[in-house]
Amino acid sequence: xxxxxxxxxxxxxxxxxxxxxxxxxxxxxxxxxxxxxxxxxxxxxxxxxxxxxxxxxxxxxxxxxxxxxxxxxxx
Amino acid sequence: xxxxxxxxxxxxxxxxxxxxxxxxxxxxxxxxxxxxxxxxxxxxxxxxxxxxxxxxxxxxxxxxxxxxxxxxxxxxxxxxxxxxxxxxxxxxxxxxxxxxxxxxxxxxxxxxxxxxxxxxxxxxxxxxxxxxxxxxxxxxxxxxxxxxxxxxxxxxxxxxxxxxxxxxxxxxxxxxxxxxxxxxxxxxxxxxxxxxxxxxxxxxxx
Numbered sequence: 001x002x003x004x005x006x007x008x009x010x011x012x013x014x015x016x017x018x019x020x021x022x023x024x025x026x027x028x029x030x031x032x033x034x035x036x037x038x039x040x041x042x043x044x045x046x047x048x049x050x051x052x053x054x055x056x057x058x059x060x061x062x063x064x065x066x067x068x069x070x071x072x073x074x075x
Numbered sequence: 076x077x078x079x080x081x082x083x084x085x086x087x088x089x090x091x092x093x094x095x096x097x098x099x100x101x102x103x104x105x106x107x108x109x110x111x112x113x114x115x116x117x118x119x120x121x122x123x124x125x126x127x128x129x130x131x132x133x134x135x136x137x138x139x140x141x142x143x144x145x146x147x148x149x150x151x152x153x154x155x156x157x158x159x160x161x162x163x164x165x166x167x168x169x170x171x172x173x174x175x176x177x178x179x180x181x182x183x184x185x186x187x188x189x190x191x192x193x194x195x196x197x198x199x200x201x202x203x204x205x206x207x208x209x210x211x212x213x214x215x216x217x218x219x220x221x222x223x224x225x226x227x228x229x230x231x232x233x234x235x236x237x238x239x240x241x242x243x244x245x246x247x248x249x250x251x252x253x254x255x256x257x258x259x260x261x262x263x264x265x266x267x268x269x270x271x272x273x274x275x276x277x278x279x280x281x
Contacts, residue, residue, distance in 0.1 A: 004149035011142055011195035043194075050271070051194065054187035061176050061184040062150040 001070050004062055005032050008055050013040035029069040032059070036074075044074055077131045085112055086125045093129035103137065104129045135196055135204050139165055142195060146188070152177060165196075165206045174210045182217060185210060186245060218251050225255040229262045229277050238278040243268070249275055 002023050010016035018037040023030055036044055045052045056072050063070035079096055083089030090106055097104065107128040115122030136158050147154045154177070156169040169177070178185045189208040197203050207214070224241075232239040241252070249266055252275050256264050264277050 004146065007142075007145050007149050008191060012191065012198070014199070048270075051191070053271075054190045057179065057184055057187035058146075058150075058191065061179055062152070064176055065151065 089127040222255040225252045232277045241275040243272040
């Protein structure tokens with residue numbers, strides 16, 4: 001999941017080298033934390049969170065194979 | 076990142092270095108020789124290396140291909156796809172064993188992926204291109220379903236003499252419904268609410 005979020009984020013931002021993704025494993029879920037350059041925040045969130053929603057939807061689809069819930073947080 | 080200048084013993088060597096930096100093949104760049112190499116006198120004095128300038132050609136098909144490949148790999152979904160370029164539209168047709176997951180409920184995942192690909196491909200580009208993702212004729216099937224639904228609900232609105240509210244849809248799906256019912260003079264359609272919850276209302280004409 002980490003890799004997928006990284007690929008998607010890097011494809012959207014202007015400064016891909018500043019994209020940083022970490023995962024925090026919890027009991028029943030995995031939290032994927034995405035960090036980008038401050039100027040790129042808009043590019044991963046979008047108007048009214050439309051881009052963030054799209055990223056989450058793709059990640060959720062990829063995660064259906066795993067038993068765990070995946071949560072993507074943009075920090 | 077789109078232009079790179081490289082130095083090498085020969086022109087070929089310099090070009091090769093540039094290609095490696097971009098990670099592309101020779102037909103994806105335009106090559107300009109800035110300086111021919113010179114062996115100099117007896118290969119000792121005044122020898123000059125070759126200097127070339129490589130400019131990355133815009134190749135949206137290749138960019139879509141790369142991006143999708145890496146995404147599917149990361150999703151661990153084996154997908155066969157082909158890309159056709161028509162006018163300014165890149166149509167991606169996908170096939171595979173387990174693509175229901177890629178479509179999602181009412182095409183939600185497919186639309187999300189399509190949206191992200193479009194953003195990425197058109198990022199910092201002068202020319203805009205539209206990328207359409209399709210899985211085994213899903214778009215056409217969905218259009219047929221929506222057209223039938225539209226007619227059925229229009230009949231219902233007329234019969235009951237009351238408005239029928241549809242569930243939220245994205246703009247493409249709303250357009251299909253509006254278009255399907257354009258020809259009818261017993262009802263009219265309009266949309267209400269804010270994205271992403273905007274929905275169509277079919278009302279009987281008095």
